[in-house]
Amino acid sequence: MNAKKASLLKDQGESSVWKKNNIAALEYCDLHRAAELLNCRVDDLLHWAEIGAIELCLKFSGLKASLKHIELSSKYRRNPAEWIRNRLTTGYFDKYLATKNNQLSGLMPIIGPEPKINDDGTFEQEFYFEKPLPALICHIFGVWGLITFRHDNFFASLKSSGKTQVTGLNLHLKPADEDLTMDSIRLQPSSELFDEFDGLMQPAQTLFTITPSDLFITRKQIEKIFIHDGKVIPNYINGGVDSPQEIAPSAVSEEINLNKNMLGGLIDMLICSVPELGQDVANASTNKKRDLLEAFLAEKQKLNHLVDYSIPGYDTFSKYFKN
Incomplete structure (x- = not known):
């Protein structure tokens, strides 16, 4: 056998x-x-x-x-x-x-x-x-x-x-x-x-x-x-x-600069305009910022607010910010 x-x-x-x-x-x-x-x-x-x-x-x-x-x-x-x-x-x-x-x-x-x-x-x-x-x-x-x-x-x-x-x-x-x-x-x-x-x-x-x-x-x-x-x-x-999200990514061998359209800056400006988020969230690292936004959205959706929205995955989200 x-x-x-x-x-x-x-x-x-x-x-x-x-x-x-x-x-x-x-x-x-x-x-x-x-x-x-x-x-x-x-x-x-x-x-x-x-x-x-x-x-x-x-x-x-x-x-x-x-x-x-x-x-x-x-x-x-x-x-x-x-x-x-x-x-x-x-x-x-x-x-x-x-x-x-x-x-x-x-x-x-x-x-x-x-x-x-x-x-x-x-x-x-x-x-x-x-x-x-x-x-x-x-x-x-x-x-x-x-x-x-x-x-x-x-x-x-x-x-x-x-x-x-x-x-x-x-x-x-x-x-x-x-x-x-x-x-x-x-x-x-x-x-x-x-x-x-x-x-x-x-x-x-x-x-x-x-x-x-x-x-x-x-x-x-x-x-x-x-x-x-x-x-x-x-x-x-x-x-x-x-x-x-608790599995830490390996170090990337090359710097990837994908913030050519300044969309990341616009997102940070919008974050600062939300009282529950503010400058501290805007200044956080990219992955931490995504986690905080995801948690914020989850709390809003519990109240049946923003139910049609979702936070992009880590790969997509990181494209809008400088490393």
Whole structure:
């Protein structure tokens, strides 16, 4: 018996959620089916997702997305094609390519019509990247984990109103069930689908609206809930897990000056004009400023104010300010 089969059998113990329900394990299912299996409510699943205890997913069949990686915005910023070639050569992308059948999350980079022929006779495939901070443009397939932040209103809206609006700014994705590290790939909808300035001067453009029925949960997350039956499950509140924004970014090797249009100065002026924010927030570091604005917006939305607005992700927000 090989190691993989032995591991699978070990995971299927007598007390497993699958044994209890007399069914073979499901690799993923929707929230309503998961609630039946776990003898809980859909709102319980949304609550555990909101506090970071579990990961929920959306399923895609070809959404155009931009793939981000810390090295693309630093070491390979001037030559992103070299990054993708190196990663393909080392097999880094093997587990993500949609041509494989053994993964939950799949992607397919968008490539040029014909490979470039170099002087030495070798072929070089052309890939497409978004600018100014390079992001590989691709199509995504299968289930992808939602990255949400501590003050997000994403799951709270699903619980309170039964739906939430997905924009290019509040949809952050990662491969399902993978730990989020600095070497992780992260995806957002391609900027072709929305205006990246939305959410700063006007409400972010809605790409689509989802309900709890559109969400999925993987076998790993179902089993995590089951083994904590009647116990405290690690989450943001009890300090058992770290929220994504608490993962400190690596040092960027080059200074990136993207404040050419002085939009950052305009944002700081507007911040100073809000009594609850003021000069202290305007003078804060870029990441701290975003955290404070996100917390301020979350408090306003609890009062049903500014509900159509969202704070851009860290990558987008940092573009408007000098380092």
